[in-house]
Amino acid sequence: MLYIIPSPIGNLKDITLRALEVLKEVDLILAEDTRTTSHLLNHYQINKPLSPYHQHNEHKVLQHLVDQLLGGKKMAVVTDAGTPGISDPAFLLVRECIKAGVQVECLPGATAFVPALINSGIPTNRFLFEGFLPLKKGRQSLMKQLAQEERTMIFYESPMRLIKTLEEMIQYFGRDRLCSVSRELTKVFEENKRGTLQEVCDHFKQKTVKGEIVIVVAGKS
Numbered sequence: 001m002l003y004i005i006p007s008p009i010g011n012l013k014d015i016t017l018r019a020l021e022v023l024k025e026v027d028l029i030l031a032e033d034t035r036t037t038s039h040l041l042n043h044y045q046i047n048k049p050l051s052p053y054h055q056h057n058e059h060k061v062l063q064h065l066v067d068q069l070l071g072g073k074k075m076a077v078v079t080d081a082g083t084p085g086i087s088d089p090a091f092l093l094v095r096e097c098i099k100a101g102v103q104v105e106c107l108p109g110a111t112a113f114v115p116a117l118i119n120s121g122i123p124t125n126r127f128l129f130e131g132f133l134p135l136k137k138g139r140q141s142l143m144k145q146l147a148q149e150e151r152t153m154i155f156y157e158s159p160m161r162l163i164k165t166l167e168e169m170i171q172y173f174g175r176d177r178l179c180s181v182s183r184e185l186t187k188v189f190e191e192n193k194r195g196t197l198q199e200v201c202d203h204f205k206q207k208t209v210k211g212e213i214v215i216v217v218a219g220k221s
Helices: 017-025 034-043 058-070 091-100 113-118 139-146 159-173 197-205
Strands: 002-004 028-031 050-052 075-078 104-106 127-132 152-157 178-183 191-196 213-217
Touching: 002 091, 017 075, 028 034, 034 050, 058 075, 058 091, 091 104, 113 152, 113 178, 113 213, 139 159, 152 159, 159 178, 159 197, 159 213, 178 197, 191 197
Parallel strands: 002 075, 002 104, 028 050, 028 075, 127 152
Antiparallel strands: 152 213, 178 191, 178 213
């Protein structure tokens, strides 16, 4: 059995009772960063073996993990924050488990884009989740394509690239397009800045930006 376990995106209380039960029951926990996951497990007094599972080793360990699961092991996948498989490793393992006949169960729980979308004030009935934009290849053509998108768009971004991305969005989407930038969600210094792309960009140019970033942009009207 393979369990996909969402972990808190900031506040350690944002984990379900069922997730804690499963983490106590499994034989092995696959962690994107064992140090981060150890902090979570220690907080809830859970003592289970940890093994690294991230984008740099997921291909290498894939078959070994599937073989262990077929042998009867119970495993859980967790990432540093949020739901595994959403801009984080898990997809490859889930796909191979399904092919091999291993049971897979994904628990509901935290993921950053949902609270960012809901509190943006931008329509939520239809939306497009883009995750991280490509850094170079295909970035401009994708921006041109998204400029015509009528659904609300959701992006993940790093603090270091936030201003550059907002400036590109102004270039392709227009300075008056509504947007919302959320950072440090569920943490002490959570911030949700709403306004036009130009207003939000100007705001973040005045400060040092830290934390995980979610950008929500209105679709073309």
